[in-house]
Amino acid sequence: MRQSKLFSKTRFESPKDEVSKNADLLIRGGFIFKEMAGVYSLLPLGLRVIKKIENIIREEMNSIGGTEMKTSVLQNKEIWEKTNRWDDAVVDNWFKTKLKNGADVGLSFTNEEAYTNILTQYVSSYKDLPIYAYDFKDIFRNETRSKSGILRGREFYWKALYSFSQNETEHNRFYEKAKVAYEGIFKKVGLGDKTYITFASGGTFSKYSHEFQTLTESGEDIIYIDEAKKIAINKEVLNDEVLNELGARRDTLVEKKAIEVGNIFTLGTRFSDALGLKYKDEKGESKQVFMGCYGIGLTRLMGTIVEIFGKEGEMIWPEEVSPFKIHLISLAGNDSEVEKISDKIYKELTDAGIEVLYDDRDMRVGEKFADADLIGIPLRVVSSKKTMEKNCFEVKDRKKGEISYLSTEEIIKKLK
RNA sequence: CGGAGUGUAGUGUAACGGUAGCAUUAAUGCUUUGGGAGCAUUCGGUCCGGGUUCAAAUCCCGGCACUCCGACCA
Numbered sequence: 001m002r003q004s005k006l007f008s009k010t011r012f013e014s015p016k017d018e019v020s021k022n023a024d025l026l027i028r029g030g031f032i033f034k035e036m037a038g039v040y041s042l043l044p045l046g047l048r049v050i051k052k053i054e055n056i057i058r059e060e061m062n063s064i065g066g067t068e069m070k071t072s073v074l075q076n077k078e079i080w081e082k083t084n085r086w087d088d089a090v091v092d093n094w095f096k097t098k099l100k101n102g103a104d105v106g107l108s109f110t111n112e113e114a115y116t117n118i119l120t121q122y123v124s125s126y127k128d129l130p131i132y133a134y135d136f137k138d139i140f141r142n143e144t145r146s147k148s149g150i151l152r153g154r155e156f157y158w159k160a161l162y163s164f165s166q167n168e169t170e171h172n173r174f175y176e177k178a179k180v181a182y183e184g185i186f187k188k189v190g191l192g193d194k195t196y197i198t199f200a201s202g203g204t205f206s207k208y209s210h211e212f213q214t215l216t217e218s219g220e221d222i223i224y225i226d227e228a229k230k231i232a233i234n235k236e237v238l239n240d241e242v243l244n245e246l247g248a249r250r251d252t253l254v255e256k257k258a259i260e261v262g263n264i265f266t267l268g269t270r271f272s273d274a275l276g277l278k279y280k281d282e283k284g285e286s287k288q289v290f291m292g293c294y295g296i297g298l299t300r301l302m303g304t305i306v307e308i309f310g311k312e313g314e315m316i317w318p319e320e321v322s323p324f325k326i327h328l329i330s331l332a333g334n335d336s337e338v339e340k341i342s343d344k345i346y347k348e349l350t351d352a353g354i355e356v357l358y359d360d361r362d363m364r365v366g367e368k369f370a371d372a373d374l375i376g377i378p379l380r381v382v383s384s385k386k387t388m389e390k391n392c393f394e395v396k397d398r399k400k401g402e403i404s405y406l407s408t409e410e411i412i413k414k415l416k
Numbered sequence: 417c418g419g420a421g422u423g424u425a426g427u428g429u430a431a432c433g434g435u436a437g438c439a440u441u442a443a444u445g446c447u448u449u450g451g452g453a454g455c456a457u458u459c460g461g462u463c464c465g466g467g468u469u470c471a472a473a474u475c476c477c478g479g480c481a482c483u484c485c486g487a488c489c490a
Contacts, residue, residue: 012440012452013428017482037482091490110490144417144488152489203490220489333449366451373451384450394450 001324002346003359003371006030008043010374021218022303023149025310029374031302031323038146038154045375046302048323050157053298054136056188056320057159060181064174066132066161071114073138075106079113083274093142107140112293115162116271123289126166126281130174134161136298148218150303151259157299163292164272166279171266171290178264178294182212185296186261190305190318195261196232198223199246205268208237213258216307221260224253232258259304267291315376316398324357325415327377329368331384342383345393345408352412381411 008030015027018034026032031046042050058068080086086106088094095107108114115133123129136159146154163178165171179197186195191214198211213223213232222235226248233242233253243250269288272278277289302321309316317323326349330342346358357377359368372380382394392405395414406414 011427016428019483085490331450364449364453369451386450
């Protein structure tokens with residue numbers, strides 16, 4: 001993409017109404033636009049990052065048997081009354097509205113009811129199970145206080161997968177697979193070494209749920225890490241009994257702040273009971289479907305990546321989620337020869353299937369480099385009179401801080 | 417929802433109750449071109465509603481919005 005066609009502009013100064021690093025850098029880089037507290041639009045660059053994350057998650061979900069679909073945002077009150085989650089006294093962060101005919105509808109704050117209800121139509125035999133269905137969706141939560149930029153918004157984008165199994169044994173097998181898939185996701189988006197699988201409170205059907213917590217000072221959660229076991233325990237469930245059970249010792253635990261970037265938990269039959277999701281087993285006996293839930297907030301994940309990799313006035317995206325692979329900067333000035341060469345490498349890289357943000361604007365170097373620092377693409381390629389004379393391009397690995405001089409072919413090779 | 421703070425141009429900031437200024441952006445021209453360049457000209461603003469006053473960005477009341485701390489986070 002030619003940067004001259006990118007309508008978003010970087011900002012020299014921090015917005016005065018944001019304190020969190022993620023919102024500061026994402027707004028300054030032109031990734032998001034603040035609509036109101038806790039509500040942000042995704043600009044072209046931000047959407048590209050989200051799509052990258054989305055594809056990473058999609059691949060992992062599909063690899064463990066997930067089937068993608070899309071549930072509606074408008075929700076039917078009757079369904080939620082059956083699970084006792086319509087009443088504001090029970091769930092206080094609903095956004096609710098009315099149809100013209102006066103009927104109440106809600107905007108999805110989660111998806112258990114929708115999936116369970118849909119599947120009552122389609123599941124009748126043990127042969128229909130298991131089912132692993134998921135969607136990417138805008139979710140609405142009427143938080144009393146949104147905070148920390150895009151980490152806790154009133155409207156956000158998430159992935160939720162629901163597993164429907166014949167029984168707990170079958171459920172547990174998938175649950176363990178989901179854990180591995182989640183680890184793969186966080187590794188791929190660049191958070192692997194800072195993200196810990198964390199024991200958290202479970203609910204009716206299991207002792208624990210598992211959260212994926214990424215260590216950072218800007219986190220809201222307190223967790224206790226056992227570095228040797230590579231696990232963590234959420235402060236909310238930490239007690240002697242739990243320590244005993246997990247074989248951990250208090251004196252080896254380290255207290256850390258973290259952001260919950262994902263969670264998986266066992267739902268059991270709570271929703272299938274309430275909504276009548278049953279199947280007939282081999283003997284013709286009626287059984288309740290056993291459920292699990294697996295969530296990741298994509299917008300929160302993007303914010304977390306910025307918290308981890310952002311510095312003052314500078315961002316370096318992990319390669320897998322970077323909006324483009326290469327930031328090509330042309331320092332042509334008035335030199336039409338340099339411009340020709342810049343256009344040429346842009347075309348060659350693009351033709352090779354590489355995503356390039358091409359800074360073809362007529363601006364000074366300082367400004368172009370400052371923009372590149374904010375936009376955060378990890379690989380920067382400069383085309384200038386200097387590089388033209390050397391018959392190559394300057395390639396900077398921004399993460400390592402290394403500069404090399406390569407031909408177009410060598411750059412393509414480097415990215416393959 | 418409780419507490420604290422803040423609302424001035426697209427952005428960031430000044431102004432004792434007395435001419436709304438500076439920087440940046442944008443526009444035009446000339447110069448400049450490897451880290452937010454220089455000169456000149458131009459455009460653009462006091463959150464909303466009420467009150468006090470000869471006079472309100474400034475004081476008072478109400479509303480709205482935003483930030484932070486706490487509570488909450490299925």
